[in-house]
Amino acid sequence: MPRLRIAAGLIAGLFAISAHAASSAPDVSRHQAQIDKIVAEISPKRIENYVRKLVSFETRHTMSDTTSDTTGIGAARRWIRAELERCGAGTGLSVDFDSHIAPVSARISRPTEIVNVVATLPGAQEASKDRVYVVSGHYDSRNTDVMDATGKAPGANDDASGTAAVMEMACVMARYKFDATLVFMAVAAEEQGLLGAGHWAKTAREKNLNVAGMFTNDIIGSSRADDGRIDNKQVRLFAQSIPATKEMSEAVRQLVATGGENDSPSRQLARHVKEQGERYVKGFKVNVIQRHDRYLRGGDHMPFLEQGYAALRFTEPNEDFSHQHQNLRTENGKVYGDLTDFVDYDYTAKVARVNAAALASLALAPAAPQGVKVRTDKLVNDSTLVWQANPEPDVAGYRIVWRETTAAGWQGSKFVGNVTEATVNLSKDNYFFGVQAVDKDGNVSPATYPAPLR
Ligand SMILES: [Zn+2]
Numbered sequence: 415m416p417r418l419r420i421a422a423g424l425i426a427g428l429f430a431i432s433a434h435a436a437s438s439a440p441d442v443s444r445h446q447a448q449i450d451k452i453v454a455e456i457s458p459k460r461i462e463n464y465v466r467k468l469v470s471f472e473t474r475h476t477m478s479d480t481t482s483d484t485t486g487i488g489a490a491r492r493w494i495r496a497e498l499e500r501c502g503a504g505t506g507l508s509v510d511f512d513s514h515i516a517p518v519s520a521r522i523s524r525p526t527e528i529v530n531v532v533a534t535l536p537g538a539q540e541a542s543k544d545r546v547y548v549v550s551g552h553y554d555s556r557n558t559d560v561m562d563a564t565g566k567a568p569g570a571n572d573d574a575s576g577t578a579a580v581m582e583m584a585c586v587m588a589r590y591k592f593d594a595t596l597v598f599m600a601v602a603a604e605e606q607g608l609l610g611a612g613h614w615a616k617t618a619r620e621k622n623l624n625v626a627g628m629f630t631n632d633i634i635g636s637s638r639a640d641d642g643r644i645d646n647k648q649v650r651l652f653a654q655s656i657p658a659t660k661e662m663s664e665a666v667r668q669l670v671a672t673g674g675e676n677d678s679p680s681r682q683l684a685r686h687v688k689e690q691g692e693r694y695v696k697g698f699k700v701n702v703i704q705r706h707d708r709y710l711r712g713g714d715h716m717p718f719l720e721q722g723y724a725a726l727r728f729t730e731p732n733e734d735f736s737h738q739h740q741n742l743r744t745e746n747g748k749v750y751g752d753l754t755d756f757v758d759y760d761y762t763a764k765v766a767r768v769n770a771a772a773l774a775s776l777a778l779a780p781a782a783p784q785g786v787k788v789r790t791d792k793l794v795n796d797s798t799l800v801w802q803a804n805p806e807p808d809v810a811g812y813r814i815v816w817r818e819t820t821a822a823g824w825q826g827s828k829f830v831g832n833v834t835e836a837t838v839n840l841s842k843d844n845y846f847f848g849v850q851a852v853d854k855d856g857n858v859s860p861a862t863y864p865a866p867l868r
Pocket of ligand 1: 552572573632633
């Protein structure tokens with residue numbers, strides 16, 4: 415280009431660098447063929463079959479019968495395990511029970527064996543296989559009395575829907591390869607105090623497992639609100655800011671001190687899930703709710719949050735509380751109870767597709783960069799970020815993303831090449847920044863929020 419030759423040396427150099435960076439920047443907005451295939455394979459019909467089978471056990475109460483082959487939680491978990499083993503045959507999927515005895519507590523009247531069904535698909539890349547993403551639904555159920563272990567508790571929506579979505583994801587995704595490891599869990603004793611998820615999360619922390627993200631799917635089965643409105647075009651994704659603890663950890667103190675309350679690891683994960691979920695599931699909105707859960711409610715993401723992991727909750731947009739935690743009955747012509755009649759399987763499949771797209775994109779991408787810092791040692795109006803190089807062999811480079819301080823999602827980005835320091839001509843005082851790692855195929859990691867470097 416003749417114009418380049420007449421430009422000043424410095425300008426030409428800058429132009430050359432930026433032109434080079436632009437030409438080598440992987441396309442991070444393109445669809446990955448593997449994710450499109452996974453999303454297309456998620457089947458509403460199979461999800462319906464799973465939900466109906468789970469409901470057929472009559473109750474899946476955590477303290478219900480474990481000896482029958484047709485009713486109670488024991489039969490339910492043996493069926494879930496056998497089904498995952500069957501569909502995972504010939505793949506890398508391995509299925510295990512994760513069991514512990516819960517002592518007597520507020521919602522456990524006698525020592526009870528709590529059993530999670532855990533299906534693991536090991537990562538295929540040496541540098542990524544120790545990075546784990548967990549997706550769960552709870553297969554236990556309850557009726558009006560949380561201690562009633564024998565009365566009917568179909569739990570079609572709460573939470574056969576989430577369990578079925580997780581089973582369907584495991585069966586479809588087991589036929590594909592990912593860099594990082596995926597863990598598909600059907601957990602027990604959610605209704606008795608989040609005991610199954612709590613045990614797995616605590617053990618993960620004791621083993622120092624790198625759980626880079628966790629989603630629970632709980633009540634994802636109905637698109638109909640209590641007033642009859644249908645909304646099958648969105649799902650809520652609950653994402654915690656900073657934990658409500660008496661004492662602040664140093665990491666939380668630093669977030670608050672720099673205005674980063676909306677840049678916690680769970681919020682970064684939620685941004686990634688929204689972007690990827692909406693890219694691959696057309697016409698469907700991931701509505702990020704900036705709180706950890708609904709009022710008076712909790713879920714299996716909470717024990718993961720307590721162990722310091724990034725964790726999110728998927729739930730339908732408008733719940734109908736007459737179909738949750740209710741004894742089966744009809745009063746004044748109104749049907750109460752969590753029955754299959756009220757589950758929308760096409761809707762549940764859409765939520766499963768959002769989960770699958772997000773999980774696949776996370777497990778194909780490099781890890782979020784470590785050691786990200788923003789230089790604050792000089793009073794200047796641009797922003798210099800530094801970070802550690804990622805370990806994965808297929809990393810193409812890094813992308814700096816930014817947004818105004820009142821914005822929820824990223825508004826701008828710049829691919830800066832395979833470097834560990836870069837400057838953006840925007841003030842760190844006026845924008846929030848993050849750094850993402852990008853591989854050669856355009857798979858992009860969640861963003862890491864920078865700590866101040868003095
Ligand atoms: Zn539930």
